[in-house]
Amino acid sequence: MKRGQSIYVQLVDETGAPLPAENIMVQIEFFTNGNYRYGFEAGRTDRKGRLVVTYDDLDKRRAALSRENLMDYNTRLEECDTTAKIVILSDDELRSRQQKALQFYGTQPDWAKVWPSNAQITARSRTMDLSEQTVRVDIPAHIV
């Protein structure tokens, strides 16, 4: 991902029309040499089912994690592959991550304080090419 870059995420239904699903937590995953490198919560969708993710937001998150885990986040976003992945975690996956955070850190993850509405939809992951400065990605999803 490049400095100043923005990613526009939109949930869409099977016809490609915007899916107005709010409070859906969106993950973004980065890779190096095709290997999973790290992933963050990119944010939550608004009531129109959209989310804007910026380089600055993600880099702040990476830098914060880098100060917490000194050896694990030193690969900068711009050093990662130009292909990244947008993932909508299922409710079960969210609970699993919450459990792991509790097990290893003894505290609730921040995102779990207001539980995401991911259980309301099912969605497919999408890989995206980050070579353009502005990236638009539609996530096919449907209300359960």
Add this chain to the structure above:
Amino acid sequence: MARFMTPDWAAKPTAVPYASFGNPQSLNLYSYVKDNPTAVRDPDGHQEDDDVKRDENPVEVKEDNEKWDEAGRALSAERYASQSELNTRFIENLKANGGDDPVTGMCYAPQSKAEGTVTRYMGPAEAAKSESSGYIPNVDPEGNPRPTHVTTDPPMDSAAGAKQKYELPTTPTHRATVPASQAGELGPTPDGRPRTSGGGSQAATNNPIPVKPEQIKPLNQ
């Protein structure tokens, strides 16, 4: 054969053979059908297709080595076997001693060092959490998975030295040093660039690393 090289990769995408880590020969991007051209062929340049006959009149494979020699094919087969063995030895050597595979770009952590100890440098928060949970986590505080990086170098007690050597964003306060066998399955770092991703001789595991409180030591500041 769809496999050829071009100096300008961006200009002309070419078929790249699929690799299987279970078969080191498959990591050699320059071999053809894993050096078994008499039995199989590779129609698209990605992998061998043993369902496709090589041609309508396949070469008769003779059991008698002398006749092979006379026909010149035994030599060819030996050469294939020899090359395959060399490739296998090359990969085994990389795995044992560490280094970069110039063909695949894979970076191997030195196995001989991994048989000793691995060390992870930490800040105060991570040290405290590791001590209380008994693990160096394989997730971040939000529960997102991430490969846990360690170094196979001998442990350092100097905080400033570790910060400099491993290009850490802040000065570490502690280190956890555990036997490599305790660290589970160690592999190369995901970015395969040990000198830029935290520097030094690094490895990573996708598993949490069990750690005892006495294995976490404060560093000299």
